[in-house]
Amino acid sequence: xxxxxxxxxxxxxxxxxxxxxxxxxxxxxxxxxxxxxxxxxxxxxxxxxxxxxxxxxxxxxxxxxxxxxxxxxxxxxxxxxxxxxxxxxxxxxxxxxxxxxxxxxxxxxxxxxxxxxxxxxxxxxxxxxxxxxxxxxxxxxxxxxxxxxxxxxxxxxxxxxxxxxxxxxxxxxxxxxxxxxxxxxxxxxxxxxxxxxxxxxxxxxxxxxxxxxxxxxxxxxxxxxxxxxxxxxxxxxxxxxxxxxxxxxxxxxxxxxxxxxxxxxxxxxxxxxxxxxxxxxxxxxxxxxxxxxxxxxxxxxxxxxxxxxxxx
Amino acid sequence: xxxxxxxxxxxxxxxxxxxxxxxxxxxxxxxxxxxxxxxxxxxxxxxxxxxxxxxxxxxxxxxxxxxxxxxxxxxxxxxxxxxxxxxxxxxxxxxxxxxxxxxxxxxxxxxxxxxxxxxxxxxxxxxxxxxxxxxxxxxxxxxxxxxxxxxxxxxxxxxxxxxxxxxxxxxxxxxxxxxxxxxxxxxxxxxxxxxxxxxxxxxxxxxxxxxxxxxxxxxxxxxxxxxxxxxxxxxxxxxxxxxxxxxxxxxxxxxxxxxxxxxxxxxxxxxxxxxxxxxxxxxxxxxxxxxxxxxxxxxxxxxxxxxxxxxxxxxxxxxxxxxxxxxxxxxxxxxxxxxxxxxxxxxxxxxxxxxxxxxxxxxxxxxxxxxxxxxxxxxxxxxxxxxxxxxxxxxxxxxxxxxxxxxxxxxxxxxxxxxxxxxxxxxxxxxxxxxxxxxxxxxxxxxxxxxxxxxxxxxxxxxxxxxxxxxxxxxxxxxxxxxxxxxx
Numbered sequence: 001x002x003x004x005x006x007x008x009x010x011x012x013x014x015x016x017x018x019x020x021x022x023x024x025x026x027x028x029x030x031x032x033x034x035x036x037x038x039x040x041x042x043x044x045x046x047x048x049x050x051x052x053x054x055x056x057x058x059x060x061x062x063x064x065x066x067x068x069x070x071x072x073x074x075x076x077x078x079x080x081x082x083x084x085x086x087x088x089x090x091x092x093x094x095x096x097x098x099x100x101x102x103x104x105x106x107x108x109x110x111x112x113x114x115x116x117x118x119x120x121x122x123x124x125x126x127x128x129x130x131x132x133x134x135x136x137x138x139x140x141x142x143x144x145x146x147x148x149x150x151x152x153x154x155x156x157x158x159x160x161x162x163x164x165x166x167x168x169x170x171x172x173x174x175x176x177x178x179x180x181x182x183x184x185x186x187x188x189x190x191x192x193x194x195x196x197x198x199x200x201x202x203x204x205x206x207x208x209x210x211x212x213x214x215x216x217x218x219x220x221x222x223x224x225x226x227x228x229x230x231x232x233x234x235x236x237x238x239x240x241x242x243x244x245x246x247x248x249x250x251x252x253x254x255x256x257x258x259x260x261x262x263x264x265x266x267x268x269x270x271x272x273x274x275x276x277x278x279x280x281x282x283x284x285x286x287x288x289x290x291x292x293x294x295x296x297x298x299x300x301x302x303x304x305x306x307x308x309x310x311x312x
Numbered sequence: 313x314x315x316x317x318x319x320x321x322x323x324x325x326x327x328x329x330x331x332x333x334x335x336x337x338x339x340x341x342x343x344x345x346x347x348x349x350x351x352x353x354x355x356x357x358x359x360x361x362x363x364x365x366x367x368x369x370x371x372x373x374x375x376x377x378x379x380x381x382x383x384x385x386x387x388x389x390x391x392x393x394x395x396x397x398x399x400x401x402x403x404x405x406x407x408x409x410x411x412x413x414x415x416x417x418x419x420x421x422x423x424x425x426x427x428x429x430x431x432x433x434x435x436x437x438x439x440x441x442x443x444x445x446x447x448x449x450x451x452x453x454x455x456x457x458x459x460x461x462x463x464x465x466x467x468x469x470x471x472x473x474x475x476x477x478x479x480x481x482x483x484x485x486x487x488x489x490x491x492x493x494x495x496x497x498x499x500x501x502x503x504x505x506x507x508x509x510x511x512x513x514x515x516x517x518x519x520x521x522x523x524x525x526x527x528x529x530x531x532x533x534x535x536x537x538x539x540x541x542x543x544x545x546x547x548x549x550x551x552x553x554x555x556x557x558x559x560x561x562x563x564x565x566x567x568x569x570x571x572x573x574x575x576x577x578x579x580x581x582x583x584x585x586x587x588x589x590x591x592x593x594x595x596x597x598x599x600x601x602x603x604x605x606x607x608x609x610x611x612x613x614x615x616x617x618x619x620x621x622x623x624x625x626x627x628x629x630x631x632x633x634x635x636x637x638x639x640x641x642x643x644x645x646x647x648x649x650x651x652x653x654x655x656x657x658x659x660x661x662x663x664x665x666x667x668x669x670x671x672x673x674x675x676x677x678x679x680x681x682x683x684x685x686x687x688x689x690x691x692x693x694x695x696x697x698x699x700x701x702x703x704x705x706x707x708x709x710x711x712x713x714x715x716x717x718x719x720x721x722x723x724x725x726x727x728x729x730x731x732x733x734x735x736x737x738x739x740x741x742x743x744x745x746x747x748x749x750x751x752x753x754x755x756x757x758x759x760x761x762x763x764x765x766x767x768x769x770x771x772x773x774x775x776x777x778x779x780x781x782x783x784x785x786x787x788x789x790x791x792x793x794x795x796x797x798x799x800x
Contacts, residue, residue: 048428053406070742270745
C-alpha cells in the first residue's frame with residue numbers, strides 16, 4: 001500500500017508536467033495501444049458474424065501464419081522488399097545530409113526576412129498531397145505535353161516516354177521525395193541550431209576558426225543528438241513505404257513496377273478487390289515487427305558507441 | 313505493478329463481457345413494432361453521390377411505406393469511388409444496417425456473400441418476396457446464387473452484356489466511311505488509317521487503362537486471366553493470354569499503337585472523360601443495352617452510333633450488375649424484404665426513390681411518362697442501382713416500347729458457359745493476391761498495345777505462372793467440374 005501512496009505523492013508533485021503529457025498519452029492509448037489487440041486478426045480468417053464486431057473477431061477461424069504467406073511466396077517478394085529497403089535507406093541518408101546542410105545554410109543567412117522566405121518556400125511542398133504532386137510531375141513528364149519533352153525536342157533530342165522507362169525512376173522518386181520532405185526536416189534542425197549557445201561560436205572565432213571549421217567543430221557536434229534520434233525514428237519506419245509517392249507519382253504504370261513496387265503498393269494491389277482483413281493486418285504486423293526489431297538493433301549499436309545519444 | 317495486474321485483467325474481462333452481452337442482446341425489441349402507427353426504421357446504404365434533397369424525399373417515402381408495410385427507411389449514400397472500401401470496413405466492423413447495394417463491380421457480391429456480410433434470403437423470398445420472384449426473369453435469381461443460396465436481389469434490367477464499337481458520328485462522317493461491315497478489331501484499320509490522315513488531332517481508338525479488347529471468352533473472375541471459351545470446348549479453364557484470339561488481338565493493338573491510332577499514354581490513363589468532352593475521338597469500346605445509342609448521344613451531346621463487337625451473352629457479372637442485399641446483422645430482415653419487394657413491384661415507390669417528389673423534382677407528362685424539373689438537380693439518383701428499372705417512368709425521348717425492347721434483348725441473350733458458377737477463392741487467397749499484382753503490372757501495357765506482345769507476352773505469362781496461375785486454374789477447374797457434375 002506504501003507504493004500506492006508514493007505513487008499518488010509523485011502524481012501530485014509532477015501534476016503540471018503529467019498534465020502536459022496527458023493528451024499525447026491518451027492519443028497513443030486510443031490510436032496505438034488499444035488497436036494492438038486487433039493484431040490477432042493477422043492469424044485469423046476474418047468472417048463477419050451477425051452479432052457484431054467482437055463476435056466476428058472471436059468466431060473467425062485461426063489460420064496460423066497463412067495470412068503472411070502472400071508476402072513471401074512470390075517472385076515479387078524479393079522486389080518489393082529490396083525496393084522498400086533501398087529507397088528508405090537512400091531517403092534516410094540523403095534526407096539527413098540535405099536537410100542538415102539546408103538548415104546550416106539557412107542559419108547563415110543574415111537577412112532574416114529572406115531566410116524566412118526561403119524557409120516558407122521549402123516548407124510548402126510538405127503540405128501538398130501526393131495526388132497533386134503526382135500531377136505536378138505529370139506536367140513535366142507527360143509524353144506529348146510535358147515540359148521536359150518539349151525542352152528535349154526543342155534541342156533536337158527524341159522525347160522520352162518517361163512512364164514506360166524504369167531506368168529513370170529511382171532518380172525521379174528520390175528527387176521528388178527529397179523536394180517534398182526537406183523543408184520540414186531542415187526546419188527541425190534549424191530550430192536546434194538557433195538553440196546553440198552563441199558563445200561557442202565566439203570562442204571558436206577567437207581561436208581563429210573560419211566558417212567551415214565552425215560548422216564542422218561546433219554546429220555539427222551540437223546537432224548530433226538530434227540527428228541520431230531522428231535517424232533512429234526513421235529506421236523504425238524503414239519497412240513502411242510512402243504509398244502516395246510510389247503509387248500516385250508513377251501513375252500506377254505497370255511497366256515501372258520493377259522499380260516502383262513496394263510493400264505498401266503490393267498489399268494494396270493484391271487486396272483491394274478481395275479486402276481480406278486478415279491478410280492486410282498480417283502485412284501491417286510484419287512491417288511493424290521488422291521496424292521494431294531494427295530500432296532496437298540500431299539503438300543498441302548507438303549505445304555501444306555513444307551512450308548519451310541513444311533513444312533508451 | 314505486479315500486484316495490481318489481476319485486478320486490471322478482471323476489469324478488462326468485465327468490459328469485454330459487457331460489450332458481448334450488449335451486442336448479443338441488441339435484438340430484443342417490442343412486440344407491436346412494424347405497424348403503420350409504430351413503424352420500424354430500416355437503414356439502407358446504396359451507391360452514388362449523396363443528394364441534397366434526400367431527407368425531404370425520404371420523408372415522403374416514409375409516409376408511404378409506413379402505411380403500406382409498417383417500415384420507414386433511412387437512406388445513406390456513399391459515392392462510387394468510395395463505396396467498395398467504406399462498405400468493406402463498415403460491414404466488417406458490424407455497423408448497423410439493413411439493406412445494402414452490392415454488385416460485381418463495387419463491393420463484390422460473391423466474395424462478400426462468402427465472408428458473411430449478407431443474409432441468405434431463400435426463405436425470405438418465399439415468405440415476403442413473392443412479388444420479386446414473379447417479376448424477375450428467373451435467370452436473375454438463378455444466376456446470382458452463391459453456393460446454392462440467394463444473398464441479393466438483382467435489379468430487373470438488361471440481363472446480357474454485349475460489347476460494341478462506338479463511333480463518334482461527326483468525325484466518322486468527315487471520312488466518308490461506313491462502319492456497317494466492321495465485325496472485328498482488324499476491320500477498324502482502314503477507318504483508323506483514314507482518320508489519322510484526314511482528321512488531325514482526333515484520337516483514333518479511345519481507351520483508358522482498364523481497356524481489354526473483346527475476345528470470345530468468359531472470365532472466371534473479372535479482370536483476371538482465367539477464362540472459358542464461349543464457343544467450342546467450354547469445359548476447360550485456360551489462361552486467356554495463351555489463347556490465339558487474345559494473341560491476335562494484342563498484336564493488332566500493338567500495330568495500332570505503333571501507327572499512332574492509340575494515345576501513347578493509354579496505359580496510365582484512368583479516365584477519358586476530358587476527351588469525351590472535347591469530342592475529339594473516333595472509336596471506342598463499350599457495353600451496350602437497348603436504345604444505348606440514344607442514351608449515349610444525349611449524355612455526350614453529339615451523335616454516337618454503334619455496332620456489335622461480339623455476341624450478346626448473359627454472364628455472371630452482367631446478372632450481378634446491380635443488386636440490393638439484406639445485411640447479416642439486420643434487426644428486421646422480414647421488413648427489409650417487404651421493403652425490397654415493394655421497391656421492385658410498386659411503381660409509385662420505385663419512382664419516388666428514383667426521381668423524388670412529383671411536382672417538386674419531376675412532373676408527369678403522360679400515363680407512364682415524366683419530365684425532370686429544375687429541382688431534380690438536388691435529387692439525381694443512379695437509376696440502375698435502386699431495384700426494378702422497368703418500373704421507372706419514361707423520359708422525354710424514350711420510345712413507348714422501351715421496356716419491350718429490354719425484354720426482347722434479355723430473351724435474345726445466350727447463357728455464358730459458367731453462368732451460375734462462382735469460384736471460391738479462399739483456398740488460393742495468397743495466389744490471387746500475387747496474381748492481382750502481376751495483372752496490375754502486365755495487363756494495361758499489353759491490352760493498350762503499348763508493348764510488343766512478341767517479346768512481352770512470354771515474360772508476362774512466366775510472371776503469372778510464378779504468381780501461381782496454374783494452381784489457381786487447377787483449383788477453379790476442380791470446382792467447375794464439381795459444379796457441372798452437380799447440375800446434371
